[in-house]
Amino acid sequence: MFLVEWLYGILAMLGLAAKEAKILFLGLDNAGKTTLLHMLKDERLAQHQPTQFPTSEELMIGKIKFTAFDLGGHRMARRVWRDYYAKVDAVVYIVDAADKERFLESKIELDALLGDETLANVPFLVLGNKIDIPYAASEDELRYHLGLANCTTGKGRIDYSNTNIRPIELFMCSIVRKMGYGDGFRWLSQYIK
Numbered sequence: 001m002f003l004v005e006w007l008y009g010i011l012a013m014l015g016l017a018a019k020e021a022k023i024l025f026l027g028l029d030n031a032g033k034t035t036l037l038h039m040l041k042d043e044r045l046a047q048h049q050p051t052q053f054p055t056s057e058e059l060m061i062g063k064i065k066f067t068a069f070d071l072g073g074h075r076m077a078r079r080v081w082r083d084y085y086a087k088v089d090a091v092v093y094i095v096d097a098a099d100k101e102r103f104l105e106s107k108i109e110l111d112a113l114l115g116d117e118t119l120a121n122v123p124f125l126v127l128g129n130k131i132d133i134p135y136a137a138s139e140d141e142l143r144y145h146l147g148l149a150n151c152t153t154g155k156g157r158i159d160y161s162n163t164n165i166r167p168i169e170l171f172m173c174s175i176v177r178k179m180g181y182g183d184g185f186r187w188l189s190q191y192i193k
Contacts, residue, residue, distance in 0.1 A: 019063060021192045024084055025070045026113065027094035028106050032129040032175045036094065037070050039175055064189050068092075085118040089192050092125045092184075095142065097172065098133040103145040110146055114168070123167040123191040125184045132174040139172045146170070155183070157190055167191045 025033040040059050059066040091113060095106050110126070113119060128142045143149045152169045169187055173180025 019192055020065045021067070021089040022087060023066050023068045023090045023092060024081070024088055025068055025092050025094065026081060026109075028096065028099075028102055028109065030099070031094040031096045031106075032127075033070050033094050036092075036127075036129075036175045036181060037068055039178065039181075040068070043178075064192055081113075082116070082118075085116065088119070088122055090123050090125065090188055091119065092127060092188070094127045094129050095146065096130050097128040097136040097142055098130040100135075100137060100145075103137075103142075107146050114166075121166060123188060124169075125188040126168065126170040127181055127184055128170060128172040129175055129181075131172045131180065132177045139170065142172070143170055155187055 025037060027033055037057055037059075041057050057068050057070075059068055093110055093113065095110075096102065114124065126146065126148065128137065128139065130136050137145065140149075143152070148168070148170055153165060153167050155169055155171070167188075169184070171180055171184035171187070173184065175181060
């Protein structure tokens with residue numbers, strides 16, 4: 001065991017070892033959290049039952065090994081979200097861009113997350129999912145409804161290490177069409193320490 005840890009330490013110093021991260025997949029029920037988790041895990045699209053209990057998966061994306069937690073999004077599940085905030089490296093907040101009637105509810109939950117002191121320095125990737133549906137909100141419309149119009153930090157590579165600015169950005173995607181979320185995870189990976 002010591003040899004493995006020593007070797008991993010050497011590889012990490014050389015920048016060759018994978019980083020490890022704890023990421024929470026949050027959002028209202030039916031936003032696509034479980035679908036995304038399984039798409040990232042085995043690139044398969046399947047029908048999923050609503051998440052009743054927190055689940056986790058180990059994923060490797062680029063040079064980052066993620067432990068991703070899908071905590072569910074129904075009202076009862078949202079009560080346990082806080083139990084998972086400790087030592088989290090990032091939050092992926094997924095919104096159903098086609099369910100405009102729930103934008104306010106989604107904004108309230110996102111605002112609560114962004115206002116929580118435990119998550120004050122945690123980068124947030126917001127994914128506007130289901131853009132393959134013709135009546136889905138545009139990126140500008142979703143930014144407006146989520147209150148993100150003037151507080152996202154940009155999609156490029158920006159160094160926030162010497163500031164108190166929390167990286168937060170919105171990416172539009174279609175998980176079922178396998179588009180958009182890759183750009184979001186590439187953006188997020190630059191802030192995983």
